[in-house]
Structure formats: structure tokens, C-alpha cells
Amino acid sequence: MSRAATWAxxxxxxxxxxxxxHTVARVLAQVEGSREAALAELExxxxxxVPEHPGSPxxxxxxxxxxxxxxxxxxSWQTFASRFTVGELLADSDAPPAAEPVAGRPVPPPPHAPAAGPAEPAEPAFGPDEVDEDGIPVRPAWLNRPGLS
Structure with missing residues (x-):
């Protein structure tokens, strides 16, 4: 019995x-089944x-x-692009281990991930360790710390 493909x-x-x-890539979701089903979900x-930029589309x-x-x-000033692609997942270094089959017993499917809680704030457009040409941090360490108003 063949396993259904997993699409990222x-x-x-x-x-x-x-x-x-600059361009940043991230996996939005994974879909099991046909490529057509994955493309429908991707669409x-x-x-x-809703991309972060531009602020006033x-x-x-x-x-x-x-x-x-x-x-x-x-x-108003610049054009921004987002490319959406579907690719078959061939390897994942953080995938849960596959269950070992027991003779005469079917292997249960892995549990689904718990429902997502409140959305986390979007990451800043620059990393916390990024520095400018003079070696000065682009983002001060105290910026966006809880308790600072």
C-alpha cells in the first residue's frame, strides 16, 4: 500500500x-494527498x-x-511580491518518528497538531543581531520588551 504524498x-x-x-521563505502548511489538492489549498x-509590505497597498x-x-x-512608493509554490516534502529533520508496526495490528495515524492558539506577533523585518555598516545594532535591545510603555 503506497503512502500519500505530503506537499509543503x-x-x-x-x-x-x-x-x-530581502526575500524570506516559510512553509505555510503541509497537505497530504494529491498535488491538485495541495494547489487548491495554496490558491x-x-x-x-496579507503581506507586511506595502503598508498602503x-x-x-x-x-x-x-x-x-x-x-x-x-x-505608494514600491512594489512587493510574494511567490507561492507547492513542493513534495521529501525529508524533514524535525518530523516525528514513524510508529513501529506490531504484527497483526494496524498502525494508528499520528495525532494531529493541537489547534493554534492566539497568533504570535510577526517577526521584525530585521534580525535582533543585525548591525549596520558601523557595527551599531539596527534594533535596540530594549525595543518591544514587555513592561516598557
């Missing part, structure tokens, strides 16, 4: 502004996706590509 839904999006603009995610276009979708959002 990936978004590569523009982060930062100006000279600090749903792409249509609902003027035009939003979603394009179908050979391997997914491309979201182009024009802002």
Missing part, C-alpha cells in the same frame, strides 16, 4: 524596505494572504504560474 505550501515574500529589502492561502494582482502563484502588490 511555501511563500517567499519581500521583507524590509529600501536597501534592506486559497494566496488569495487570503494601491493595487493587488494574483497570477497563476507553472508551479503556484505570484502575488504582486503595488504600494
Amino acid at each position: 505550501l511555501v511563500v517567499e515574500t519581500t521583507q524590509g524596505i529600501g536597501q534592506r529589502k 486559497r492561502q494566496a488569495r487570503d494572504y 494601491r493595487r493587488r494582482r494574483l497570477l497563476r504560474t507553472a508551479d503556484g502563484f505570484l502575488l504582486v502588490v503595488e504600494g
Whole structure:
């Protein structure tokens, strides 16, 4: 009996502004089953996706590509893009171990992840250890610490 394929839904999006603009990739979700089912879920995610930039979007276009979708959002000053792709998951270093089958007993499916709690705040467009050309931290250590108002 063959195992259903697992598909990773990936978004590569523009982060930062100006000279600090760069692309960041992350896995939005994983889908088990057919590639067509994964592409349908990817399209749903792409249509609902709200990128961090631009802050004041003027035009939003979603394009179908050979391997997914491309979201182009024009802002007042700059245009930002998010590429959505689907890829078959071949390896995952953080996957739970597979259960060992017991003779005469079917292997139960792995438990599903618990429901997501409150959404975590988005990561900043720059890392906490990033420094400018002079070696000065871009983001002060005290910024966004709890208890500071």
C-alpha cells in the first residue's frame, strides 16, 4: 500500500524596505494527498494572504504560474511580491518518528497538531543581531520588551 504524498505550501515574500529589502521563505502548511489538492489549498492561502509590505497597498494582482502563484502588490512608493509554490516534502529533520508496526495490528495515524492558539506577533523585518555598516545594532535591545510603555 503506497503512502500519500505530503506537499509543503511555501511563500517567499519581500521583507524590509529600501536597501534592506530581502526575500524570506516559510512553509505555510503541509497537505497530504494529491498535488491538485495541495494547489487548491495554496490558491486559497494566496488569495487570503496579507503581506507586511506595502503598508498602503494601491493595487493587488494574483497570477497563476507553472508551479503556484505570484502575488504582486503595488504600494505608494514600491512594489512587493510574494511567490507561492507547492513542493513534495521529501525529508524533514524535525518530523516525528514513524510508529513501529506490531504484527497483526494496524498502525494508528499520528495525532494531529493541537489547534493554534492566539497568533504570535510577526517577526521584525530585521534580525535582533543585525548591525549596520558601523557595527551599531539596527534594533535596540530594549525595543518591544514587555513592561516598557
